[in-house]
Amino acid sequence: MNKQKHLLLLSFLILFLLPACATSWPDPYEKPKPVVVSAPEPVFIPEPTPEPPVVETMALPDSRVGTATPIEIPAPTPVIEAEPELAAVVALRGQAQSSLSNGEPAMAAASIERALRIQAKNPILWLDLAEIRFAQQEFTQAENTAKKALAYAGNKRDINKQAWTVIANSRYARNDKDGGLRAEAEAARF
Amino acid sequence: MTTSKKKNTKKTQKKTSKKVIKKSVTKKKSVKKSTKKKSSKKSQSLFWKWFKRVFLFGLILGLIVLILLFLYTHHLYKTEVPKFEGRRWSVPAEFYAQPQELYVGAKASASGLETDLLDLGYKRSSRINAPGDFSRQSNVIKVYVREFQFWDGLQASKQLQITTRAGSVTELKNLQTGRNEAIFRLDPLSIGRLFPGDGEERIIVKLSEVPIELQQGIIAIEDRKFYEHFGIDLKGIVRALIADIKAGAMVQGASTLTQQMVRSYYFNNDKTIKRKVNEVLVTILLERKYEKEELLETYFNEIFMGQSGGRAIHGMGMASRHYFNKPLRELKPHESAVLITLLRGPSYYNPRRYPERVLKRRNLVLNIMHEQGAISEEQRDFAQLQPLTVSEKPPAGISDYGAYLDIVKQQLKRDYAEEDLNTVGLKIFTTLVPVTQKIAEASVKKGLEKIEKANNLKANSLQAAAIITSVDGAEIQALVGGREASFEGFNRALNAKRQIGSLMKPFVYLAAFETGNYSINSTLKDEPIEIVQKGKDEVWKPENYNKEFSGQMPLFSALARSKNVPTVHLGMEVGVEKVMQAAARSGLEKTPLAYPAMMLGSMSLAPIEVAQMYNTLANSGYRTPLRSVRAVLDEQGQPLQRFPLEVEEVFDNDSMTQLNSLLHLVTQKGTGRRLQSLMPNFPVAGKTGTSNDYRDAWFSGFSGDLSTVVWVGSDDNHNTGLTGSSGALPIWGDIMKQVAQIPFALTPNDNLDMLQFDFSTGYLMKDCTRGENDVLLPAKLTVHEQAEFIRCSLGQQVPTKDEDKGGFFDWLRGD
Known part of the structure; x- marks a missing residue:
């Protein structure tokens, strides 16, 4: 009962404040009748762009607007962005590279892990680690780590390609020929 | 001839016991009465008879004593001496926190760095002359970083200049080369040592690490003839005896350094003959076996230097840490003199308790050090002007990070023999972040007090646990086992198994998404359901928090609002077993039994298990086993075992x-939306x-x-009236912000x-x-779901509607 009262008040307020738009608004009391459109194509909204937290579309006609309180709109779920290049990470990758060529893959892994503590979501570092695991003949870990690189790679073609290549090689090394072929086909897509 | 012989025998007789002399005298008297020759012959044979007997007896007795002494010495040599040998190598494992990484772009402020450096025992000084010094001028810090053996190599000592701006490092310059450094780390904080169970703390030092003034000073004060005597200073004993007799009391000791070391090893100060004999014998044995330098080094590591709580402080290395919070090699002469002062009675000369007494004695010690040539006149004059410089309180012992070290020990036990951990001087690099640990401890303590007050609960009735892990590395950065972090006791983070309630729900939805038959806005039933459970007579009738049913609701708001009934409907459709398997895959050791009630979290888990499950979610479905140990080095600095990612x-x-977009929605519009004001x-x-x-309030x-x-509840598992949102979320938010x-x-x-969805419908x-x-x-929509949508005229909004269905006002009330 109470709820209904609230709703009544709220809807009156809305209707009163927005007389111009009233015609296009559905009746708030009725169960919403979804507009069924026979559109085979999915109705997709493109990439979300962050919007200011206040509703700006309510062009209100008169001075009574002043009483309206701003409404908070939940921000769209953010998506991970590429990390900027850091001199520290470049240096650590260099260290890892020289450790690897000195035949010290464990040291190389330590350097990359150190870099990952600085940039945990940098796909290049995960790819480095995958390649080190491959050098250590840890083929399952090499594949898993390469997948982690893929998770953060987004649409970076070279990383996608290399990560799938590591996966393919790891699968071949484990005598998984079919799996290897599939991964190779994935790599070829990029 | 005979007379001289007689004289000789008399002399010999005198040397024998009194009894014998008496007897021989009576014989002499009787002999005088008879003829000289006869009597002398007779007495001679009688005397010889007795003499031989006594001599033989003495010889045998002496031999027996000698044999016994030899056997006993040999016994000591076999039993006691090896103890010292063992002791020289018996070094407890040392634990370190994560080192602070410095690089351009690193999050750090000058004041934060200053605190870190002080915690690490670096000393503020106007010029940075030696490792361990630093200076700060507003946002620029100059520091002489100490050399340190890390798991991936030795980092040499360097002079650095760190510039910070707006909370991050903007420049990192090497002052020796003038070049920029790409990356550098401070030496890590030592967070505790694992002892062989005797309650002794020590940091083993090599003789080369002991400041020369301290070495020479100790010899000057305690044992001037150290390099000359064989372990016992006989002249010294005589000198001390004379001094004692003159004074009429024990004023001067004559124990050599080796004797002191042996005494310190036995530790008990009882003054029995046996102990004294043992002390002398073992001292002589040790002196024969070892070089003077080896003995001196052992002395520096063995000598008793004080008591701290239940721990005995042994050795100069530990004493330097305990009293000055810095490595022994960094001690200045006036500080060395304080340690020498302590040798005369660590409790009588406790520098924190009796600073004036210690200062007086220290200056006396400095005088003697100068007289004996250990320091120059200028050094002495300068040192005598210095204050005590003893740190205000002793640095962290093992108890300060006890809860965290519990998980470290647990994980090490999987990979090492316990005796290795106890005896070999391992260096264990943990993943603890001291700042995070401090914040978590403070948030738990403060948070519980607030929650108790706000909910009219008895003070100190609540308990809590918290675990913080890095997402991608799955490193345990902090672990709180209870509201009083310093109190060693039940570690709730590891051992309190409690019902997890709705923390289980995400796995129902995850299992549903995995089938491919559900999307984020699928419609779920919200109507009464009765479930007959295997082996249970009672029919299970799950209810929503508000005891109402709305008929149906979109999947995303069912999870965001933590609705029980739609979740159960969904789980029953997907299959309870699949739900339990999903939960297990996130990192549980065993798959929970597939009882329907388990979908609402009727199983009990420890916070550490929940931490693993949610870390896998945070990692977007990549499971990385939680770890608290990054590397272990043996005493020689060689890596024993790496724990790779x-x-x-x-x-x-x-x-x-x-799923993760839904867990985000929870914090925006669902049961966790309080976070909008806590962490806007x-x-x-x-x-x-x-x-x-x-009974249990959680937020993960x-x-x-x-x-x-974060878990909040009571130890006796009673009703606290708290929900996850009112009990655990505030602490979680306070830590995370x-x-x-x-x-x-x-x-x-x-x-x-x-895609854009209406939240209610x-x-x-x-x-x-x-x-x-x-x-x-x-979202990935099914064809059916793609067909139904609301179209707005361009530039319009859909109004709030259809609240009758029960959603809006229900979820305002929370979980």
Whole structure:
């Protein structure tokens, strides 16, 4: 009962404040009748762009607007962005590279892990680690780590390609020929 | 001839015992009465008879004593001497926190760095002359970083200049070369040592690490003839005896350094003959076996230097840490003199308790050091002007990080023999972040007090646990086992198994997404359901928190609002077993039994298990075993075992992206929306949990960089009246707003599209501008769901509607 009262008040307020738009608004009391459109194509909204937290579309006609309180709109779920290049990470990758060529893959892994503590979501570092695991003949870990690189790679073609290549090689090394072929086909897509 | 012989025998007789002399005298008297020759012959044979007997007896007795002494000495040599040998190598394992990494772009402030350096025992000084010095001028810090053996190599000592601006490092310059350094780390904080169970603390030092003034000073004060005597200083004993007799009391000791060391080893100060004999014998044996330098080194590591709580402080290395909070090699002469002062009675000369007494004696010691040539006149004059410089309180012992070290020990036990951990001087590099640990401890303590007050609960009736892990590395950065961090006791983070309540729900939805038959806005039933459980007579009738049924509701709001009934309907459709398997894959050791009630979290788990499960969610479905140990080095600095980063994909990216966007929605519009005011404009994701009868309050969630779980409840498992939202979330928010740096974000996914939905009805919206009651979520829609949507005229919003269905006002009340 109470709820209904609230709703009544709220809807009156809305209707009163927005007389111009009233015609296009559905009746708030009725169960919403979804507009069924026979559109085979999915109705997709493109990439979300962050919007200011206040509703700006309510062009209100008169001075009574002043009483309206701003409404908070939940921000769209953010998506991970590429990390900027850091001199520290470049240096650590260099260290890892020289450790690897000195035949010290464990040291190389330590350097990359150190870099990952600085940039945990940098796909290049995960790819480095995958390649080190491959050098250590840890083929399952090499594949898993390469997948982690893929998770953060987004649409970076070279990383996608290399990560799938590591996966393919790891699968071949484990005598998984079919799996290897599939991964190779994935790599070829990029 | 005979007379001289007689004289000789008399002399010999005198040397023998009194009894013998008496007897021989009576014989002499009787002999005088008879003829001289006869009597002398007779007495001679009698005397010889006795003499031989006595001599033989003495010889045998002496031999027996000698043999016994030899056997006993040999016994000591076999039993006691090896103890010293063993002792020289018996070094407890030392634990270190994560080192602070410095590089351009690192998050750090000058004041924060200053605190870190002080905690590490660096000393503020106007010029940085030696390792361990630093200076700060507003936002620029100059520091002479100490050399340190890390698991991936030795980092040499360097003079650095660190410039910070707006909370991050902007320049890192090597003052020796003038070049910029790409990356550098400070030496890590020592957070404790694992002892062989005798309650002794020590830091083993090599003789080369002992400042020369301290070496020479100790010899000057305690044992001037150290390099000359054989372990016992006989002249010294005589000298001391004379001094004692003159004074009429014990004023001067004559124990050599080796004797003191032996005494310190036996530790008990009883003054029995046996102990004294042992002390002398063992001292002589040690002196024969070892070089003077070896003995001196052992002395520096063995000598008793004080008591701290239940721990005995042994050795100069530990004493330097305990009294000055810095490595022995960094001690200045006036500080060395304080340690020498302590040798005369560590409790009588406790510098924290009796600073004036110690200062007086220290200056006396400095005088003697100068007289004996250990320091120059200028050194002495300068040193005597210095204050005591003893640190205000002793540095952290093992108890300060006890709760955290519990998990470290647990993980080490999997990989090492316990005796190795106890005897060999391992260096264990943990993943603890001291700042995060401090913040977590303070937030728990403060948070519980506030919650008790706000909910009219008895003070100190609540308990809590918290675990903070890094997302991608799955490193345990902090662990709180109870509200009083310094109190060693029941570690709730590891051992308190409690019902997890709604923390289980995400796995129901995850299992549903994995089938491919559900999308983020699928419609779930919200109507009464009765379930007959295997082996149980009672029919299970789950209810919503508000005891109402709304008929149906969109999947995303069912999880965001933590609705029980729609979750159970969903789980029953998917299959309870699949749900339990999903939970297990996130990192449980065993798959929970597939009882329907388990879907609402009727199983009991320890916070550490929940931490693993949610870390896998935070990692977008990649499971990495939680770890608290990064590397272990043996005493020679060689890496024993590395604990490499391991990953395994256990949930597919599409399912995880949908689930995590829902856990984010929880914190925006669901049961965790209080976080909007606690951490405004910082996206996070998480889930509330409340067990039956309000026994347990949970919040588990993550930002982009950290995953944290908080449990609040009572030790006797009674009803606290708290929900996850009112009991655990405030503490979670308080911790995360201080430590989290990277906001939550979804991993990129091309298979899903960001779509706009009406939050109450779940309808897909087309061409609508954003409004208060709609949400943007990543979705992959079925053909059926694509067909139904609301179309707005261009530039319009869909109004709030259809609240009759029960959603809006229900979820305002929370979980």
